[in-house]
Amino acid sequence: MKLKFGISPLFFGLLALLSACNGQQGAHNVLGSEGKLATDDVQASHFTGLTILLHDASDAYWFTCDQPGVLRYNAGTITHFTTADGLSDDDILELKEDSRGNLYFNTAGGINKYDGEVFSTLTTPETSSTFAENSLGPDDVWFRGPWSENGVYRYDGEHLHHLVFPKNDVAEEYLKLYPHVGHSPYGVYCIYEDKSGTMWFGTSDSGIYRYDGKTVTWMYDEQLSITPEGGAFGIRSMIEDDNGNFWITNTRYKYDMSAAATDGNDNGVVKYSREPGVVLAGGSNEEDFIYFLSAVKGNDGDLWMVCGDEEVWRYDGKNMVRYRVQDQGADLRLNHIYLDRHGVIWVSSWGGETYKFDGEMFERFEV
Numbered sequence: 132m133k134l135k136f137g138i139s140p141l142f143f144g145l146l147a148l149l150s151a152c153n154g155q156q157g158a159h160n161v162l163g164s165e166g167k168l169a170t171d172d173v174q175a176s177h178f179t180g181l182t183i184l185l186h187d188a189s190d191a192y193w194f195t196c197d198q199p200g201v202l203r204y205n206a207g208t209i210t211h212f213t214t215a216d217g218l219s220d221d222d223i224l225e226l227k228e229d230s231r232g233n234l235y236f237n238t239a240g241g242i243n244k245y246d247g248e249v250f251s252t253l254t255t256p257e258t259s260s261t262f263a264e265n266s267l268g269p270d271d272v273w274f275r276g277p278w279s280e281n282g283v284y285r286y287d288g289e290h291l292h293h294l295v296f297p298k299n300d301v302a303e304e305y306l307k308l309y310p311h312v313g314h315s316p317y318g319v320y321c322i323y324e325d326k327s328g329t330m331w332f333g334t335s336d337s338g339i340y341r342y343d344g345k346t347v348t349w350m351y352d353e354q355l356s357i358t359p360e361g362g363a364f365g366i367r368s369m370i371e372d373d374n375g376n377f378w379i380t381n382t383r384y385k386y387d388m389s390a391a392a393t394d395g396n397d398n399g400v401v402k403y404s405r406e407p408g409v410v411l412a413g414g415s416n417e418e419d420f421i422y423f424l425s426a427v428k429g430n431d432g433d434l435w436m437v438c439g440d441e442e443v444w445r446y447d448g449k450n451m452v453r454y455r456v457q458d459q460g461a462d463l464r465l466n467h468i469y470l471d472r473h474g475v476i477w478v479s480s481w482g483g484e485t486y487k488f489d490g491e492m493f494e495r496f497e498v
Contacts, residue, residue, distance in 0.1 A: 180483025333366025
């Protein structure tokens with residue numbers, strides 16, 4: 132099994148990739164060329180520790196850094212946004228874009244909508260709702276909630292809804308064993324929309340929920356959430372390949388999910404079958420597979436994964452290819468991978484280094 136870092140029962144390190152930038156107030160424009168800030172600008176050396184968040188429809192790239200707020204990089208111009216510009220908080224947890232090009236910043240102080248000119252704050256619902264009271268719409272944007280909460284948030288273009296997951300036996304048993312735990316086992320690590328438009332929500336300790344717009348169902352396979360050493364990994368990431376198979380948090384198995392909502396017993400459980408996945412050269416699926424924190428599918432259909440160390444793995448349907456990413460000879464601990472609108476693969480590390488793939492290797496990106 133390929134897993135080079137320790138996993139504790141509650142391993143929230145993934146949030147580090149979205150931690151905020153610390154310092155200036157107000158939006159600052161800094162002009163440069165060829166992807167670099169002007170070297171004679173005092174601000175230039177302050178923007179380090181970059182983690183890529185989003186490549187938007189206007190061709191701008193958005194990053195967090197080692198200062199509060201968020202950076203927008205577009206055609207050699209950098210703009211730095213903080214609470215002085217309308218963000219509810221400088222800690223950015225997520226950044227999403229809707230079909231109209233509006234951006235949504237999920238911050239520690241609320242969710243902000245940015246229309247390209249001003250920030251506004253979405254009104255938090257006073258009460259929660261069930262999935263049965265909701266539906267799927269073309270303007271939906273989904274957000275994770277606080278770790279202490281059950282469920283997710285859905286913005287339908289007009290209103291923000293807090294949707295609560297149905298209880299399941301695994302999560303309820305967890306709460307009995309750890310009654311004073313500081314997080315909810317229903318807390319969400321990842322949100323994924325498959326190619327049919329169905330939504331999937333990976334949780335910290337209670338498996339996966341599936342929502343097709345009518346019914347919410349649940350899936351739990353212990354080997355996805357618990358490592359062979361007994362540590363809790365949670366459902367960090369999932370990806371659907373071109374054959375319709377799902378790869379969930381590790382490569383030991385691939386999953387065939389039925390189009391049916393349940394397993395036929397009317398108990399709200401997702402129907403699935405699993406087949407051997409892919410292992411490292413010379414290994415077996417009992418030992419030599421990887422756990423991944425983040426995954427994307429390239430424009431050519433290849434799957435790309437990072438798993439917490441210096442390696443990026445690429446799977447073309449037959450073979451696993453490893454790319455090693457280092458900073459001046461030192462190994463990095465990668466935690467985030469992203470596919471931009473031009474089909475370029477980006478990766479970011481725990482320490483805030485960001486690299487982009489040039490077709491052969493990963494080169495460091497700086498502003």
